[in-house]
Amino acid sequence: MAQTAVARLAGLNVGAPARFVPSGDFGLIGLAVMGQNLILNAADHGFTVVAYNRTVAKVDRFLENEAKGKSVVGAHSIEEFVSKLKTPRRMMLLVMAGKPVDDFIESLLPFVEKGDIIIDGGNSHFPDSNRRAQYLAAKGIRFVGTGVSGGEEGARYGPSLMPGGNEEAWPYIKDVFQSIAAKSDGEACCDWVGDEGAGHYVKMVHNGIEYGDMQLITEAYDILKRGLGLTPYEIGEVFDKWNTGVLDSFLIEITRDILKFKDEDGTALVEKILDKAGQKGTGKWTAINALDLGMPVTLIGEAVFSRCLSAIKDERVRASKILGGPTPKFEGDKQTFIDNLEQALYASKIISYAQGFMLIQNAAKEYGWKLNKPSIALMWRGGCIIRSVFLKDITNAYRNNPDLENLLFDDFFNKAIHKAQDGWRDVVSKGALWGIPTPAFSTALSFYDGYRTKELPANLLQAQRDYFGAHTFRIKPEHASDNFPEGKDIHVNWTGRGGNIQEQRSLMADNKRQSVSAKAQGQQAATSSAAMVPSDEALNKAIGGRIRITTIAPNASTIEGTLFTACSITSLVAINISAQSSNPSSAQQSGDYHIIPISRIQSFQLLSLASSETDGASGAPPLHALDTRALKTREANAVAKLQESEARRGKGVTREAQDIFDAFSRTMPARWDGANIVIADAVVISKPYRVDDCKALVAGDSAALTRVRKVLEMERKKIELRNASTTIGNTNHFARNSTQNKERVAVPTRLDSPAPRKGG
Secondary structure, eight states: OHHHHHHHHTTOOTTOOSSOOOOBSEEEEOOSHHHHHHHHHHHHTTOOEEEEOSSHHHHHHHHHTTTTTSSEEEOSSHHHHHHTBOSSOEEEEOSOSSHHHHHHHHHHTTTOOTTOEEEEOSOOOHHHHHHHHHHHHTTTOEEEEEEEESHHHHHHHOOEEEEEEOGGGHHHHHHHHHHHSOEETTEESBOOOEETTHHHHHHHHHHHHHHHHHHHHHHHHHIIIIISOOOHHHHHHHHHHHTTTTTOBHHHHHHHHHHHOBOTTSSBGGGGSOSOOOOOSHHHHHHHHHHHHTOOOHHHHHHHHHHHHHHOHHHHHHHHHHOOOOOOOOOSOHHHHHHHHHHHHHHHHHHHHHHHHHHHHHHHHHHTOOOOHHHHHHHTSSSSTTOBTHHHHHHHHHHHOTTOSOGGGSHHHHHHHHHHHHHHHHHHHHHHHHTOOOHHHHHHHHHHHHHTOSSOTHHHHHHHHHHHHOOOBOOOGGGOOSSSOTTOEEEEOTTSTTOSEEEEEOHHHHHHOOGGGOOOSSOOOOOOSOBSSOOHHHHHHHTTSEEEEEEOSSSOOEEEEEEEEEETTTTEEEEEOSSOOSSTTOTTOOOOEEEEEGGGEEEEEEEEOOOTTSOTTTOOOOOOOOOHHHHHHHHHHHHHHHHHHHHTSOSSOOHHHHHHHHHHHTTSOEEEETTEEEETTTEEEOTTOOGGGEEESSTTOHHHHHHHHHHHHHHHHHHHHHHHHHHHHHHHHHHHHHHHHHHHHTSOOOTTOOOOOOOO
16 A cells, blocks of 8 residues: 555556546545535545545545545546546536646546536636636637635535636536535525636626625624623524524524634633724626626725725724724614614615626626526525525516516516615614724615616716716717717816816717828818817817917917828827928937927817828828838748747647746756757757756766756656645635534534534
């Protein structure tokens, strides 16, 4: 046994038969806790699972312990792993997100066939899944990126699964996924989500909503504690009651258990925990994507910022001694206020999910995905952190109307919000009066009021933008006129100098126009009369001609010269104020160029048109002469650079081999000779690129050979350390909560204390 293990660590597949008989229904790479539990889950449902881990010894330990007696088959190499699976092969990666996923995909590619399926079940960012889906589709491989929620317990007994990617894969993985997934009212909490990275996108939004739910619960806890003066146990009793009504959910349930959990000295453990919240970044991903898409997902954003605020603990301690504010003092009936708080929590939760589905719907439009909205809510009903009775109502809303524009437009949620409004407003106002921060409650209410407002004060905001930056505005249809046409982007001279309206333009036309080569409508006689600030058309006609402009205060001045160019996109003109050239448009023209914002032009005079060298057929100013020699040199340099880059890339080699080549090429001349690496034309390294694979090309050149071997040895160690850290990081990624949980449950508990569960 020991000799076999040593041999395997040395890279030898000892004892492996030359040809494997495919027997595996499903393969999984990555034997951290999540991976092991998913394998056991699948085996319990009658599937034969092939297990592989980069650290081979971990495969053997798993087979000898947790998987003993189960329908689990081990593999000690990628080739063996692939060969033991029935076709089309269904292979799932549960490794750390990022480069490790790409590395494993590359290591699988030499052994898979067209039609095989690679599934990424890690916590990947959806743009990476988009990229991988497209990359593998070009190779005939079906890629699936699936969100997995529910933690270790969910993986073992039923997670929420959110698969998306190449839809051709779904019929082949549906039986496995829906068998191992959690069930809600007899339905599997797993269905096809949509194209490319849609599965990981929906998981990202799920995590964002999880951030929001947790923030709302902590704010309710803070109000009950500081506003009403309740003890943790009393607050736990409140949550226990809430868990029997509309707020019935996993997070409310575990909050009840946490608040009632006592330390050895009989006090609530939660009160001893440092108030600095951690985060893994998925909530931030959601908030950033919402900003990218221009969607007001305010509650998730506030939840992320609240964690950021909690992290600056030392600064908050100093601020608490300097900054004053009110002291909470409750007056009135406590139970009535607790009921109001329940309604505030329910209404804010509705807003959070409404915003989440707004984001999902707009992402589908932006990225061209076809999403299964009713099934998304169903997938979240069981097996995941945000599972709740409430999600059944969301499922019904989208099943009744798959094209529902907003969750708030559904009759059920419309009535629920209306019923909760009075209590909701009472809680938010009390929080402000007491000086208790309620960012999530407050932003949810502000969003609701803003969303139901027909006219927001953004009209003033647009006027401000136009005043200082000429960003334009549009007029209300009922106020349209000749000066203010409907549907046009209008800029006004708010200072009153140079006329009331400087510019009226269509943004679409601006984007399509190429100012330098715009065609003039015909020669016009030069004029010396002052004009209102010119339109884009007038500026385009004047290119190459002599002009005089006066700028507005401050620093008002009069400038005369040749109009070199005008750009409506950037709203800038360039004027050459040097002495007039016989050919103002010549490429050889030199001079003193001034760049002036169009918004600063008060008056404009066209003194003379461009010279007769203007193209008479088109009326457009001539294009500047091109330096063909410079262009050819630039092209040759670009081609040479591409050829050099291509020469550095090995053909048909592993990622590890390419890393070794890149390491050498940074300090020595290196080139590829087929699959061999040639260093300084003195040493060649052949596959599998180990120290013993180095050979001198020049007889007697032992110095070069020694140097290359030393560098290679160091690089191999770096690769081994990197691989080891990836495996360790993968384990930590999924097991960090497990370690913390074990430390917690080491404290003596009552016999009836519930088993701890995982949260995000």
